[in-house]
Amino acid sequence: SAMSKEQRVLQYVQQNASRGDPDSVLAAVDKFGWETEWAMNLGDVKGAILDRFVKETAPQTMLELGTYMGYSAIRIARLLPETAKFMTVEFDQENAAVAREMIEFAGLQNRIIQITSDTADVIPQLKTKYDVETLDMVFIDHWKDVYVRDIKLLETNKLLRKGTVVVADNIIKPGAPEYAEYVRTCGKYDSTFHESRFEYSNDDIDGLEKSVFRG
Numbered sequence: 384s385a386m387s388k389e390q391r392v393l394q395y396v397q398q399n400a401s402r403g404d405p406d407s408v409l410a411a412v413d414k415f416g417w418e419t420e421w422a423m424n425l426g427d428v429k430g431a432i433l434d435r436f437v438k439e440t441a442p443q444t445m446l447e448l449g450t451y452m453g454y455s456a457i458r459i460a461r462l463l464p465e466t467a468k469f470m471t472v473e474f475d476q477e478n479a480a481v482a483r484e485m486i487e488f489a490g491l492q493n494r495i496i497q498i499t500s501d502t503a504d505v506i507p508q509l510k511t512k513y514d515v516e517t518l519d520m521v522f523i524d525h526w527k528d529v530y531v532r533d534i535k536l537l538e539t540n541k542l543l544r545k546g547t548v549v550v551a552d553n554i555i556k557p558g559a560p561e562y563a564e565y566v567r568t569c570g571k572y573d574s575t576f577h578e579s580r581f582e583y584s585n586d587d588i589d590g591l592e593k594s595v596f597r598g
């Protein structure tokens with residue numbers, strides 16, 4: 384059967400990037416996104432903002448909700464020390480399979496714990512099954528309608544501590560208004576909005592919300 388868009392991106396990476404070179408993998412995905420087919424990767428413009436947050440935070444324990452093709456997982460893992468524990472969760476089996484190959488091509492499979500499951504099932508298991516005490520940083524980029532559900536699950540499962548940094552994609556496009564409202568008004572976070580460009584677009588606006596848990 385014909386290849387999916389995600390498989391086409393993976394093939395392009397395998398044929399145009401250098402195995403074991405994460406930056407060349409990111410560059411190939413971005414070139415494909417700009418020049419050939421749009422895809423919902425974080426992309427280079429918002430990616431540079433996330434890079435800065437990851438470098439500033441230097442997390443030892445990190446969680447990503449929404450792996451998709453693995454682009455942001457590679458983006459994050461390339462900045463983490465070997466000692467860091469980084470888990471990424473993807474619900475869609477086909478996307479998870481593409482991500483596994485993309486992450487392997489980048490040579491980062493030893494730095495990324497890939498989980499294929501519903502985040503609502505995984506979050507309550509992080510302490511017991513994944514030996515997590517608390518999270519230093521979280522990147523939320525799965526589905527806008529469950530952003531609030533999942534950050535509340537992180538709270539009730541005692542996975543956040545004073546200073547945990549929670550970053551969320553797509554605050555403007557497609558938009559996560561309930562999430563923005565929650566983190567900005569619930570009193571539990573110091574939250575800032577970082578305006579940027581929508582992935583692979585010169586004119587559409589989007590942005591990342593960065594919310595630091597007050598503990």
Ligand SMILES: Cc1cc(C(=O)N2CCN(C)CC2)sc1-c1cc(O)c2nc[nH]c(=O)c2c1
Nearest residue numbers: 421423424425449524525526527552553556557
């Ligand atoms: C799938 C999709 C379509 C969008 C859009 O407005 N489009 C008009 C403009 N054309 C060009 C693209 C299509 S925005 C978006 C999207 C973007 C993300 O970064 C996402 N991140 C995580 N999870 C998501 O479901 C997610 C969806």
Ligand SMILES: [Mg+2]
Nearest residue numbers: 423524552553
């Ligand atoms: Mg996104």
